[in-house]
Amino acid sequence: MTILVTGARGNIGGRVIAKLAEGGHRVRGSARDAAAVRPPSGAVAVELDITRPHNAKEALRDVDAVFLYPTRGDAGAFLTAAREAGVRHVVLLSSPAAYEAGEYDRPIGLVHRAAERSLEESGLRHTVVYPSWLATNAFRDWGERIRARESVGIAYPDAQVSPIHLDDVAEVAAELLTRDTHRGRMHVLTGPESLRLRDVAGILGDVLGTPIPVEELTREQALARRAPWMPEPVLEVLLDVAAAAVGVPAPLTNTVERITGHPGRTFGEWAHADRARFEAG
Known part of the structure; x- marks a missing residue:
């Protein structure tokens, strides 16, 4: 069995490759620039743009299953090539934004819904996974200021x-790619606890051994401080989602435990494992 993992340079794709390689599976990790991929022992890197799959035939040679990382653009030609190559199952990484109120008909949700629709129309057997708020969002959003002790x-x-550990997402994906026991239409993955964002910052402070002060921003202040890489329409959606989640417990599922056999890791476990990323330089 050979498994193709697209988005190999990403935080989740890289972890999926590592889990599969650890299990002794033949793995190909694809990216638009294969030279930038650093696959673990037992895996190989291949060049592939799923929106312009001119070399899809080679990338899909002898591939039984595909981990599909969503991307803007039409993946229809790639999915057609996957069906013709004999791929038996696809695991698509999606987002709760594809179905949640206030998100499914806005920028983030529309991208993920388009990817799901393209996969459905391909005729390929598939499972869609919906991970909750990624634990790594804490580093993405606050890492620079925490490192500066601000x-x-x-x-x-x-x-x-409900922060989810990326290793749990990767383990679920690896199970779905290699075994048919839990292959269903969809799986919603969450962490084991519902936390306020200020509690998430508090846990990081406990792990780092120093309090992390939280400055409550107005909506206008948050928009004014928008990072250059964050499109304003996307931030608008994220702010609306956050406003709707004030005082509302986040959804929790036991899907990680059902599929992997162990409880989902807590945010604190992730923070301890990745604490070096937050250490002052």
């Missing part, structure tokens, strides 16, 4: 999320 600015700090 306060973190959060709009709606009492919004609740």
Whole structure:
């Protein structure tokens, strides 16, 4: 069995490759620039753009299953090539934004719904996974200020999320790619606890041994501080989602445990494992 993992340079794709390689499976990790991929022992890197799959035939040679990382653009030609190559199952990484109120008909949700629709129309057997708020969002959003020992600015700090450890997402994906026991239409993956965003910052402070002050931002302040890489329409959606989550427990599922056999890891476990990323330089 050979498994193709697209988005190999990403945090999740890289972990999926590592889990599969650890299990002794033949793995190909694809990216638009294969030279930038650093696959683990037992895996190989291949060049592939799923929106312009001119070399899809070679990338899909002898591939039994595909981990599909969503991307903007039409993946229809790639999925057609996958069906013609004899791929038996596809695991698509999606987002709760594809179905949640206030998100499914806005920028983030529309991208993921388009990817799901393209896969459905391909005729390929598939399972869609929907991970909750990724634990790594804490580093993405606050890492620079925490490393500088500054306060973190959060709009709606009492919004609740259920942070999921990326290793849990990768383990679920690896199970679905290699075994048919849990292959269904969809799986919603969450962490084991509902936390306010200010509690997430508090856990990081406990792990680092120093309090992390939280500055509550107004919506206008959050928009004014928008990072250059964050499109304003996307931030608008995220702020609306956070506002709606104030005082509302985040959804929790036991899907990680059902599929992997162990409880989902807590945010604290992730913070301890990745604490070096937050250490002052």
